[in-house]
Amino acid sequence: PNARVDVAGLHATTANISNENFLSGNYHFIKGPDNSKITNLGRIKVADNGIASLVAPGVENSGVIEANLGKVALASTPANSTYVLDFYGDQLLQFALPLEAGSNIENTIKQSGQITANGGTVFLSANTAKGVVDQVINMSGVIEANTIVKKGGEIILSGGNGGEVSVKGKISASGKKAGEQGGTVKITGEKVGLFDQAKIDVSGQAGGGTALIGGDYQGKGTLPISDFVYMQNSAQILADAEVAGNGGQVVLFSDKATRVYGGISVRGGIESGNGGLIETSSHRYLDILGINTDFSARAIGGQAGSILLDPYNITIQAAGTTTAPPGDAANPWESAEVDSILTIADLETLLTS
Numbered sequence: 036p037n038a039r040v041d042v043a044g045l046h047a048t049t050a051n052i053s054n055e056n057f058l059s060g061n062y063h064f065i066k067g068p069d070n071s072k073i074t075n076l077g078r079i080k081v082a083d084n085g086i087a088s089l090v091a092p093g094v095e096n097s098g099v100i101e102a103n104l105g106k107v108a109l110a111s112t113p114a115n116s117t118y119v120l121d122f123y124g125d126q127l128l129q130f131a132l133p134l135e136a137g138s139n140i141e142n143t144i145k146q147s148g149q150i151t152a153n154g155g156t157v158f159l160s161a162n163t164a165k166g167v168v169d170q171v172i173n174m175s176g177v178i179e180a181n182t183i184v185k186k187g188g189e190i191i192l193s194g195g196n197g198g199e200v201s202v203k204g205k206i207s208a209s210g211k212k213a214g215e216q217g218g219t220v221k222i223t224g225e226k227v228g229l230f231d232q233a234k235i236d237v238s239g240q241a242g243g244g245t246a247l248i249g250g251d252y253q254g255k256g257t258l259p260i261s262d263f264v265y266m267q268n269s270a271q272i273l274a275d276a277e278v279a280g281n282g283g284q285v286v287l288f289s290d291k292a293t294r295v296y297g298g299i300s301v302r303g304g305i306e307s308g309n310g311g312l313i314e315t316s317s318h319r320y321l322d323i324l325g326i327n328t329d330f331s332a333r334a335i336g337g338q339a340g341s342i343l344l345d346p347y348n349i350t351i352q353a354a355g356t357t358t359a360p361p362g363d364a365a366n367p368w369e370s371a372e373v374d375s376i377l378t379i380a381d382l383e384t385l386l387t388s
Contacts, residue, residue, distance in 0.1 A: 036098070038077030044105075045081055046120060047073055049091040050112060062120035067091070067112075075148070081105060084155075090118065095145040096176070103183065104154040111143035111161040111171065143198075147176040154183035160193045161224075171198030171224060174206070180218060182210035182239060187218035194224020196259075199368075203231045209273075210239030217244025217274060217283055226263045226368050229270040229297065236273045243274035243283025243301055243311050250288030252314060253345070260318075264289040265367035270297035274311055276304040282311025282332060282340050291370050293317040293346075303334030310340025320371040321346035323381070331388050342385055348374040351382060 049071035050064035072093035080101045081087045087100050088108040100107050112118055143161040150157050157180050161171035171194045180188025188208045194200035200222060208218030217239035227249050229235070237244030249261035264287050266272075274283030282301035287293055293315055301311030310332035315323060321344060332340030 036076045038098075040077065040079045042080075042085075043082045044085040044087070045079060046086070046088045047090070048088075048112075049073060050118070063117065064090075064112075064120065065117050075100065088120070090120075093143055093145075095147075096150065097145075097148040099149045099151075101151045102155060103152060104186070105152060106156045106158065107150050107152045108158045108160070109144050109146060109150075110158070144172045144174075146172070146174045146178065147204075149177045149179075151179045152188060153179060153181045154186040154188055155180055156188065157190045158193070159191070161195055161198070171195065172200040173203075174201065175203040177205045177207075179207045181207055182212075182215040182218055185215055187216060187244065189219045190221070192222040192224070193259075194227070197225050199226040199228060200224035202227075202229050202233045202235075205234045205236070207234075207236045208244055209236045210241065210244070212240065213278070214241050215239050216242040216280065219244055220246045221258060222248050223250070223259045224261055226265075227261045228265040228267075228367055229272075230265075230267050231269060233267070233270040233297075234273075235271070237283055238273045238275040238277055239280065239283075240276075240278045241304075242276045242280030242308070245283055246272050246274055246285045248272075248285075248287045249293070250286065252284070252286050252288075252312075253316065253343075254288050254318065261289050262291045263368045264293045264295075264317075266295045266297040268296035272297070272299045275300050275302040276308045276311075279304040279306040279336075280308040281337070282309065282334070284312045284314075286312075286314045287316070288314065289317045290319065291317065292320040292322070292368075294322045294367060296323070298329035298331075300329075300331040301340055302331055303337045303340070305335050307336040308334060309337040310334040312341050312343065314343040314345070316343065316345035317347070319347050320373065321349070321375040322371070323377075329388075330385060333388065342388075344375075344377065346375040349377055350374050351377050351379065353379055 050067035073091040217237035249264035251258040
């Protein structure tokens with residue numbers, strides 16, 4: 036806990052590298068010990084534009100990592116795989132094989148501390164196979180990549196094809212100063228959940244940013260689509276323009292079931308600007324739990340924004356419940372082979388917001 040690392044850049048890994056590759060600048064790492072782990076309880080600070088990366092089958096940060104205008108990467112490597120550290124290309128880390136069965140690591144990445152990369156990128160990646168670990172990314176701490184000198188930050192939580200990405204803490208890629216816009220947050224995995232007091236903030240004084248949870252707009256683009264997306268009623272996503280500018284974009288998309296019970300806001304600026312876009316969709320089932328959902332795409336100084344609800348089938352009817360089966364946080368990953376329901380009262384509530 037009292038350790039301090041203050042360097043231009045840092046790469047910590049439990050994997051191996053040959054002398055020849057290291058001396059030639061070919062950062063090609065090979066299989067390290069199975070179930071090995073890197074834990075940071077202290078404070079790691081790298082210079083502006085630097086890189087701080089922690090790579091192992093298990094990575095845990097309960098301390099502080101700071102890399103303003105740079106990159107922070109917490110990555111769970113498959114225990115038997117190779118990976119390449121790329122300082123100059125588009126991808127910081129490139130992996131080969133998924134994690135094999137037999138790992139006894141409970142959470143491949145556990146982030147309960149604070150990570151700050153204002154104006155830069157924070158990347159949490161766990162490329163695992165289905166059924167290997169229950170929770171591949173457990174984010175209960177704070178991650179900040181706020182806009183700095185009008186350079187927006189980006190925060191990516193990538194859970195791969197297996198396991199659960201659980202967010203219970205605060206993720207901020209906001210623009211806090213005059214003229215700054217919000218940045219980008221992308222969270223994907225087989226199952227993505229925003230639980231407890233989870234808060235994602237991509238607001239900006241001059242315009243809201245983008246939050247993509249489980250997939251991109253209408254499931255298009257290259258972003259992987261999650262099987263399930265769940266947002267508890269105490270969770271919150273903000274993509275507001277706070278002064279002058281347009282509201283941002285918030286998308287929650289899944290393949291099998293999207294359940295959204297929390298608050299989402301994409302408001303236009305109080306001086307000028309239009310409202311943004313909220314999309315809650317699924318290739319199959321959507322549940323928004325009507326009256327408990329707080330959506331806002333208002334605009335005081337411009338046109339109101341849009342709310343898109345797009346499951347496979349949706350029935351708008353006078354009465355009934357939008358919840359089938361129950362949207363219980365104890366079991367948020369239920370499939371629902373039923374049509375989605377939207378009551379007229381809930382529809383009217385959404386229209387007034």
